[in-house]
Amino acid sequence: MKNSFLFIILLQFFSILLISSKAQPQSSLNKGSSQLVEHYDQPFLVSQDGTFACGFYPDPVGVNVFYFSIWLTNSIEKTVAWTANRDSPVNGHGSKIKFGRDGNLFLRDFNGSEVWSTSTGGSSASTISLHDSGNLVINDRKVSWEALPELCQVHGLCGENGICDYLGDQMRCSCLPGYEMKNPNNWNEGCRPKFTYSCNKIQSRFVQIPQVDFYGFDLAYKEKISYDDCEQLCLQNCTCTGFSYRLTGAGFCYPKEIEMYLNQSRKDIR
Numbered sequence: 001m002k003n004s005f006l007f008i009i010l011l012q013f014f015s016i017l018l019i020s021s022k023a024q025p026q027s028s029l030n031k032g033s034s035q036l037v038e039h040y041d042q043p044f045l046v047s048q049d050g051t052f053a054c055g056f057y058p059d060p061v062g063v064n065v066f067y068f069s070i071w072l073t074n075s076i077e078k079t080v081a082w083t084a085n086r087d088s089p090v091n092g093h094g095s096k097i098k099f100g101r102d103g104n105l106f107l108r109d110f111n112g113s114e115v116w117s118t119s120t121g122g123s124s125a126s127t128i129s130l131h132d133s134g135n136l137v138i139n140d141r142k143v144s145w146e147a148l149p150e151l152c153q154v155h156g157l158c159g160e161n162g163i164c165d166y167l168g169d170q171m172r173c174s175c176l177p178g179y180e181m182k183n184p185n186n187w188n189e190g191c192r193p194k195f196t197y198s199c200n201k202i203q204s205r206f207v208q209i210p211q212v213d214f215y216g217f218d219l220a221y222k223e224k225i226s227y228d229d230c231e232q233l234c235l236q237n238c239t240c241t242g243f244s245y246r247l248t249g250a251g252f253c254y255p256k257e258i259e260m261y262l263n264q265s266r267k268d269i270r
Contacts, residue, residue, distance in 0.1 A: 072188060133148075
């Protein structure tokens, strides 16, 4: 009986060792790190706050087709923020992503052909990191390469009617004025209006939000017109719910339709 008890204890201890030895996703990796596409269910890197992950991303439509991407982890659809090989997907067998000992991050297909790379070979870069902002960065004492040099290029991460605030290297979501979160536990679901849309020009007014990029969904494009004329252009169209106007002296006016609120971002707002 004593020997049997000892065997059970040892077996349980061995099981604990096996579980604890399983590799956990990291936010940074050193030279020589790599991953095969067969392990796509384990991210290559995960940001420290767990918001973003990068690695092999399966094509939602194609079979045995993969991309090296950065995605939002807390969304059901795993919203993609960036893709390296958008036009050149790799095979689901034998493909590999590797951070070489020369400082170059490269993606190879099943036949060994190089599909994509950061072209940082020979640099002093020693680590690759996925930041909480969703930016993938290769650096040593300075940045040698980054996936998102302009973080405002990441759209839709805060969901419909949401604004992505980039404060340095950190991202924060908020709702447009007059909107509230659809789901307090998931920003990816976006925000909903606390009012009813109206096409009545008298009842309508615009709220100015400085330093915001309303990405896409343009109803029209006008230049060399005044701010007031741009506002009137939107008020004359019931499908227009806002407009983007650049105060650079060129008079660029972009009336937007309702769906414009899907992708908004702003950077370094103090």
